Amino acid sequence: MSAPTVSPSASAQTSPAPARKPGSAPLRWLRRNAVVLAGAASLVYLLLPNAVVMLFSFNKPAGRFNYEWRTFSTDAWTDPCGVADMCGSLALSLQIGLLATVFATAFGTFAAFALARYRFRGKGTGNALIFLPMAMPEVVMGASLGTLFLNTRVAFGFVTILIAHIMFCLSFVVVAVKARVMSMDPRLEEAARDLYAGPVQTFLRVTLPLAAPGIAAGAMLSFALSFDDFIITQFNAGPSTVTFPVFVWGAAQRGVPVQVNVIGTAMFLIAVAIVLGGRIASGRRRRQA
Amino acid sequence: MTITLTGISKVFGDFTAVHPLDLTIPEGSFFALLGASGCGKTTTLRMIAGLEEPTGGSIRLGDEDITGLPPHKRPVNTVFQNYALFPHLDVSENVAFGLRRRGITSVRKQVEEMLELVELGQLAKRKPRQLSGGQQQRVALARALINRPQVLLLDEPLGALDLKLRRQMQLELKRIQTEVGITFVHVTHDQEEAMTMADTVAVMNAGRVEQLGAPDELYERPRSTFVANFLGTSNLIEAEITETEGEYLLLKAVGTDTALRLPAERCAVEDPQAGGKVLVGVRPEKITLAHAEDADTGSGKGSADNRLSGRIRDAGYLGVSMQYVVDTPVCPEFSVYEQNVERDARLAPGAEVVMRWRPAHTFALDAAQDADAGTLEDSL
């Protein structure tokens, strides 16, 4: 912009300046990309353990503990259920995860609609009730729920774990669905009503499809939280209900079988494949249309 | 079908959005509700659509009372502000939505025809977010019109479009309305849009209808300062009625000797009496401007004209016209528009001028109102 007003002497002074300091170009690059480099380092920190888990799923450890690298082996991959009880615990975790997801997603979605769409007495209490479980350390929730079951003489087992998981998944579903519902344009539902859709039709044809991404996100979060929960589960599990994290915890004291790494790696790869596959599919659909 | 609103009103908490309102919208008309934001025009429209429950009063469509009918049971469709197209459905499914909800399964032919009418046939499989604003607007129109509603409601339908496109769509909407012949009720804050398209305009302000009539009637004979200022620009002079002379009222600008004349029927004050205060108004384009040196030439033919002298403060070149701001003893900042035919080079800031206009172009309003109601300063 200012080019015409710059006097010749001024431009003569500034232009050779970079040449005089030869080290400044890489330095400038470094300064400009410092954020990217720091971000990349954080990402390495974040993903390093996953890489280690993957690598050590091909290890053939000397003793019972799989902490030091010895030789490459695919033994564990060819026999993933070779460890006593591990696959049973995996099945239990999947069962509880699915059931907890179904209940938490249904209840949470209802509650999210109530809190996002209506004004009513007690709404503030409702919001607080939803928020509090997320602001409470798991050990406190686990211990107090355990105390309830002890005092009411409910036997610890499948049901108590399921109850606990639905309890802590609920809030996350509500938050995910509520955010989505609040960002929805209320005029879209008015348009549906204007175009001869009754209340039920409006909900099924417009509201639900629009809220679906939020509900799906809440459901996925529920499953992940439930499947991976250890602390609350430990306080509310019976001796015979060993979920996968409880199994791993026990294994960490007695000796970690390589198969644990196989399961960890497989879960990671499957989930990443699902997410990336979904992204590619939706990207292609967008480009086609 | 004629829409009849009887004593319709809407109160939100302690805010009255619409005061009890009586309005008849004749069948087949293009009716505009015009007003600034928050004046109650959209609320009125939403009550007709059934999206808002009236606090009181009733709405009739022809002979049927539809006050309590939910929106999906009313033969009325809406083109929403920002269109409200369903993002998860493609263009043809958006258009087919209303038909499908009424249980019509073979919709393809109708949808195709409707998309042809709005010239979007080739975009049927696109999602709304892949369309431009003008295209989205046409889809919204098609989606409403395909249901052959008895009344089409349009809520600021052109608000999101740029100026050129808006002009084009104004003519297009007018054409479609004439073609399909159904009643259009159009809500807008754009006075030009209302005047170009509508047969009848209702100017709303603070939950009330200020004046209702054909666009030229509203413009030429405003009955309140709000209408005078909101529709176009008006120069308002405080004046006192001195006497009645046949069909004319003689007045004197307050604080001066400037005499003014206008036909008694153009006075909005009921039963004007000598000594009464009024606001005398004139539109800027009705005024002829002459340099003070030439002021008396041609006095023969314009001797009955209203005359006012002043000094040019500012002159702006607008292409088709010149816009002058003239300071006068009776009113600062008089606006004058002159056609760009033969420009008098002497008419520059600082020049002494005489302004002249015909009594038949003059109107008078009740002086008990805020003279600035409806101006830009008023809304700020």
Place this chain on the structure above:
Amino acid sequence: MSAPAVPASAGAPPPSGPEPHGSGSSGPSDGAVAGAAARPRRRLTPYWLLLPAGLWLAVFFVAPFFYQASTSVQSGSLEEGFRVTWDFTNYTDALATYAPHFLRSFLYAASATVLCLLIGYPLAYMIAFRAGRWRGLLLVMVIAPFFTSFLIRTLAWKTILSDAGPVVGVLKSVHILDVTSQLGLTGDERLLATPLAVVCGLTYNFLPFMILPLYSSLERIDLSLHEAARDLYAKPATVFRKVTFPLSLPGVVAGTLLTFIPASGDYINAQLLGSPNTQMVGNAIQKQFLNVLDYPAAAAMSFILMAIILIVVSVYMRKAGTEELV
């Protein structure tokens, strides 16, 4: 909102012909009656919607705290049974015996929170502003670790930080471990079983909880604000200090809470990566509840933990002045 029986408003007398809307009496238009009948039903809808979740949380989240409160003032033993004796010694004993645990909990959690912010901010910033078309993929990579059970990932840190591993080797060769052991963070030329390892594990575990809220508040910032700041003579560092960071504060507050709260109650990292000298209050609660079976002591401790967290969080939120977290 208004009562069902609202006559047409005072300004206009009700029309003589049809029934004024909403009068509830049997008007000629059945639509009006349906509308009036629908209103009370609609008023109850939010309560019905909230009922399952609300009941669930009331019974399995709120009620347990009352049971825990009563348990915390009981005394007795497992063999003889526990009775409510209003014995507050459970609280004083817990504080006396486990004061170091409480202290360590909050110290480690606070350190981990600060580290999470320092490590997470650049990554969130990079994804929000510098990632371009890789943004989606990078977000997946931030969430990806969740897909492997976090116990397994924490065990992986045992390998990474092991005495013979490369990390210890490098740190040893540049004598950083000497410095950290001087500071009491490590000892015996090793990382495992030291406070540093526990903090490292906590930081790692809760990092995504910091990054995601940070990202979502950064992503919302209009880039033209950066340009406006640059245009108004702000250096890049000033743009960050005066525009970007203040606008990302809601994310900072949410992220620090989501990191600090669970970290202060965690016992897994202390157990797997630490030593008996790095035990946190979570370890103590877990031991009392699941091994010693001294339920009153466990209840008293978790009450103290909860109280401290509530106080810390409410003070912090007042200071930060952000109330739109949920």
